[in-house]
Amino acid sequence: MEKTDAVVIGAGPVGLFQIFQLGLQGLSCHVIDALPHAGGQCAELYGDKPIYDIPAIKVCTGQELTDHLLEQIVPFAPQWHLGEHAAVLEPQPGGSFLVETCGGTQLHARAVFIAAGVGAFLPRTLKLPGLEAFEGTQLRYRLDDGENLAGQHLVVHGGGEHAVATAIACATAPEHLRPSRTTLHHRRDVFDAPPAALDQLRVLRSAGRIEVAIGVANGIEQAAGHLSALMLTTPESTLLRVPLDRLLVRLGLVPRLGPIADWGMALERKQLLARPGGGPQASYRFAQDHFHEFLYANLGGETLAELHTAVGLALEDLPGEAPLERIAALAYHFQRAGDLPRTVRYALDAGVRHLELQALAPAERLLKSGLAALRLALRVPAALLRREHLEAQPVIAGRPRQRPRQQLRAAR
Numbered sequence: 001m002e003k004t005d006a007v008v009i010g011a012g013p014v015g016l017f018q019i020f021q022l023g024l025q026g027l028s029c030h031v032i033d034a035l036p037h038a039g040g041q042c043a044e045l046y047g048d049k050p051i052y053d054i055p056a057i058k059v060c061t062g063q064e065l066t067d068h069l070l071e072q073i074v075p076f077a078p079q080w081h082l083g084e085h086a087a088v089l090e091p092q093p094g095g096s097f098l099v100e101t102c103g104g105t106q107l108h109a110r111a112v113f114i115a116a117g118v119g120a121f122l123p124r125t126l127k128l129p130g131l132e133a134f135e136g137t138q139l140r141y142r143l144d145d146g147e148n149l150a151g152q153h154l155v156v157h158g159g160g161e162h163a164v165a166t167a168i169a170c171a172t173a174p175e176h177l178r179p180s181r182t183t184l185h186h187r188r189d190v191f192d193a194p195p196a197a198l199d200q201l202r203v204l205r206s207a208g209r210i211e212v213a214i215g216v217a218n219g220i221e222q223a224a225g226h227l228s229a230l231m232l233t234t235p236e237s238t239l240l241r242v243p244l245d246r247l248l249v250r251l252g253l254v255p256r257l258g259p260i261a262d263w264g265m266a267l268e269r270k271q272l273l274a275r276p277g278g279g280p281q282a283s284y285r286f287a288q289d290h291f292h293e294f295l296y297a298n299l300g301g302e303t304l305a306e307l308h309t310a311v312g313l314a315l316e317d318l319p320g321e322a323p324l325e326r327i328a329a330l331a332y333h334f335q336r337a338g339d340l341p342r343t344v345r346y347a348l349d350a351g352v353r354h355l356e357l358q359a360l361a362p363a364e365r366l367l368k369s370g371l372a373a374l375r376l377a378l379r380v381p382a383a384l385l386r387r388e389h390l391e392a393q394p395v396i397a398g399r400p401r402q403r404p405r406q407q408l409r410a411a412r
């Protein structure tokens with residue numbers, strides 16, 4: 001496992017500039033991106049499109065912006081992990097993080113920056129029974145630069161510009177790399193690509209350098225662990241067998257938040273909730289996990305209550321309107337601290353927001369315990385609901401140390 005100051009997840013414009021800022025602070029960093037190149041949406045979705053809203057640059061294309069950002073970080077020599085998506089993010093003892101990619105790269109970092117934009121750009125897959133088993137061998141979603149396909153029958157699946165461009169690139173590759181046969185497969189004989197690409201496709205089709213197979217793919221043919229053909233149903237409802245050595249699926253990319261949604265961070269409309277003017281809320285979340293893991297088990301009684309009070313008060317001090325998850329955490333910590341008024345306030349608030357948002361099961365549990373606390377409080381006469389008295393209440397979960405009648409007698 002490699003150790004580093006920071007890991008940046010996402011090499012879009014935000015991630016690239018983050019690398020620059022880390023470099024200015026003298027911090028080393030590793031960069032992970034699911035795409036095989038840097039630039040995020042700018043490079044992948046609109047590399048040739050002009051952009052007019054970058055400060056101090058009158059106009060540049062998406063790719064030019066990426067190139068400028070890459071040039072700017074050259075002095076800081078980040079370590080690249082392209083074509084891999086960050087799959088695991090785990091807090092470690094001492095506040096550091098373990099990041100693991102789908103390719104098995106493990107990084108141990110003091111800080112992690114999530115610049116994931118709309119999510120990892122992953123290829124749209126072709127779903128046919130049994131096909132998945134060939135991924136990485138005969139089934140591919142992208143070709144490596146200069147990949148040798150000589151002597152093979154390549155089938156490119158898709159009807160958009162990626163599929164058309166790939167079929168053209170393969171059919172016109174240098175002879176020693178070129179497939180012996182290139183077939184472009186789509187469900188209908190209409191392709192959605194720029195006019196110049198469609199013209200080139202037409203020329204290559206009439207010259208017999210690209211064949212076109214039309215029909216809906218509904219199965220594969222395999223024998224002895226070898227993918228031998230794609231089975232289609234044509235628009236005329238006849239079955240068509242398209243033999244192949246390689247299947248290249250080019251259905252475009254789809255951004256997937258994927259594992260980020262499972263890392264336990266607060267998300268709202270697929271966006272991470274950030275603390276205004278400060279670090280991401282996740283840092284609290286992980287600090288809290290750490291707190292539980294290493295302190296909680298060894299502490300008891302008053303020390304524990306003091307710690308929960310300290311965490312609760314720190315949370316109260318965070319700026320901005322508290323999101324639901326923080327409200328629920330406030331109720332939890334004040335409950336563990338034995339602070340009944342605050343517990344009731346936050347548990348009810350969390351519960352109300354929960355009902356509004358229809359979200360988060362923990363808030364529901366807190367609502368229930370908050371309501372239990374409220375019921376308990378309401379059984380105590382109003383005279384007892386003095387601040388000094390309530391502050392001395394025991395933890396509400398479980399059995400109260402004194403019954404309300406005893407409390408009443410004691411107060412008199």
Ligand SMILES: Cc1cc2nc3c(=O)[nH]c(=O)nc-3n(C[C@H](O)[C@H](O)[C@H](O)COP(=O)(O)OP(=O)(O)OC[C@H]3O[C@@H](n4cnc5c(N)ncnc54)[C@H](O)[C@@H]3O)c2cc1C
Nearest residue numbers: 010012013014033034040041085086116117118119120121
């Ligand atoms: C067609 C189009 C035109 C646009 N035009 C403009 C414009 O003219 N001006 C403008 O200001 N903005 C424009 N935008 C918006 C702009 O592109 C985005 O706001 C910008 O790209 C966001 O940058 P980012 O670095 O936050 O995210 P992204 O560019 O989305 O990059 C995020 C990167 O993170 C990677 N990633 C995500 N999750 C993971 C993971 N778990 N593991 C590994 N990698 C991961 C993704 O693969 C991606 O490469 C346009 C967008 C589109 C689609």
